[in-house]
Amino acid sequence: MQVLSPSDENIALAASFLRDGSLVAFPTETVYGLGANANDGRAIARLYEAKGRPRFNPLIVHVADREHAERLGVFDDRARLLAEQFWPGPLTLVVPLVEGAPINSLVTAGLDTVGLRVPSHPIAQKLIQFSRVPVAAPSANRSGRVSPTTAEHVAGDFENVKGLIVNGGRCPGGLESTVVGLAGDAPLLLRPGGIPRDEIETELGEPLHQPEHKPDAPASPGMLTSHYAPRARVRLNAQQARPGEVLLGFGPDAPPETILNLSERGDLTEASANLFGYLRAMDTCRADTIAVMPIPNEGLGEAINDRLARAAAPKRNGG
Ligand code: TXA
Ligand code: MG
Numbered sequence: 001m002q003v004l005s006p007s008d009e010n011i012a013l014a015a016s017f018l019r020d021g022s023l024v025a026f027p028t029e030t031v032y033g034l035g036a037n038a039n040d041g042r043a044i045a046r047l048y049e050a051k052g053r054p055r056f057n058p059l060i061v062h063v064a065d066r067e068h069a070e071r072l073g074v075f076d077d078r079a080r081l082l083a084e085q086f087w088p089g090p091l092t093l094v095v096p097l098v099e100g101a102p103i104n105s106l107v108t109a110g111l112d113t114v115g116l117r118v119p120s121h122p123i124a125q126k127l128i129q130f131s132r133v134p135v136a137a138p139s140a141n142r143s144g145r146v147s148p149t150t151a152e153h154v155a156g157d158f159e160n161v162k163g164l165i166v167n168g169g170r171c172p173g174g175l176e177s178t179v180v181g182l183a184g185d186a187p188l189l190l191r192p193g194g195i196p197r198d199e200i201e202t203e204l205g206e207p208l209h210q211p212e213h214k215p216d217a218p219a220s221p222g223m224l225t226s227h228y229a230p231r232a233r234v235r236l237n238a239q240q241a242r243p244g245e246v247l248l249g250f251g252p253d254a255p256p257e258t259i260l261n262l263s264e265r266g267d268l269t270e271a272s273a274n275l276f277g278y279l280r281a282m283d284t285c286r287a288d289t290i291a292v293m294p295i296p297n298e299g300l301g302e303a304i305n306d307r308l309a310r311a312a313a314p315k316r317n318g319g
Pocket of ligand 2 (some may be wrong): 139147
């Protein structure tokens with residue numbers, strides 16, 4: 001893919017390529033997305049193919065504002081409340097698809113729901129506005145690999161793919177959006193992410209429920225076990241490195257053999273921003289195993305631990 005600097009002219013150019021069916025990777029406040037025109041079935045087919053993503057795993061549709069989102073999805077009071085509070089930002093709402101909405105059915109993997117997100121990153125905002133189409137964009141990594149937080153990560157994963165990358169430097173958040181399911185009676189936490197569960201529960205005034213776990217038909221098909229997988233094995237809750245391991249630390253008490261520390265001050269926001277980049281960097285050490293110190297399971301820690309558990313799980317194809 002060809003890397004562009006994020007001038008307005010380049011973003012406009014990328015937007016016109018995007019509208020015309022090309023793949024365009026772009027930064028968001030969470031991770032880089034690999035975008036395609038959600039109306040264009042051929043572009044979406046190319047997107048699944050480039051990622052190596054199974055076609056039963058639906059894509060998030062990115063739009064510039066809530067008004068546009070409401071033309072594609074059915075918003076009830078809960079959806080409106082969350083959209084008002086957290087958009088633009090790292091929240092994806094899965095809501096019923098508006099009948100006849102101009103979204104190719106490959107995007108939703110044939111489901112009658114759609115995942116919608118309004119990103120806050122200024123480059124993502126401009127690209128979507130200039131393109132004047134809804135933009136389907138999964139994380140810009142090959143399926144099952146660690147999500148990208150820099151343009152270099154994207155370029156490395158898609159060396160032989162045709163398309164453009166708008167280089168916006170490092171993504172500030174570093175963890176994908178929180179995915180909330182609002183298509184049924186109980187609100188579901190389909191994927192923990194950049195907005196902690198408790199902030200959403202406070203806004204809703206009720207708890208988020210776990211999706212029912214049906215191995216053959218996951219509620220959020222992206223929730224396959226192995227995902228975010230570096231090449232090395234990953235061992236969790238490590239206090240120190242064993243022979244043949246490299247240690248990814250967290251907090252002020254990390255031992256001296258620590259190679260990288262997610263956050264020396266034990267800050268979960270900083271750890272989120274560093275997580276995927278550090279996993280990729282540690283993977284280049286060619287050690288057999290990356291040992292990771294424990295991360296508290298509160299706030300953003302829930303999403304960090306979710307990604308680490310997936311990185312540690314036996315490898316399988318994800319998204
Ligand atoms: O932060 C993010 O969300 C990034 C940036 C690029 O926006 N995107 C991202 O997309 O992480 P992706 O495709 O890697 O993850 C999308 C997740 C998957 O777990 C997918 O199964 C779920 O959202 N999803 C999308 N549409 C859905 C639907 N209709 N029903 C249930 N889950 C859905
Ligand atoms: Mg992904």
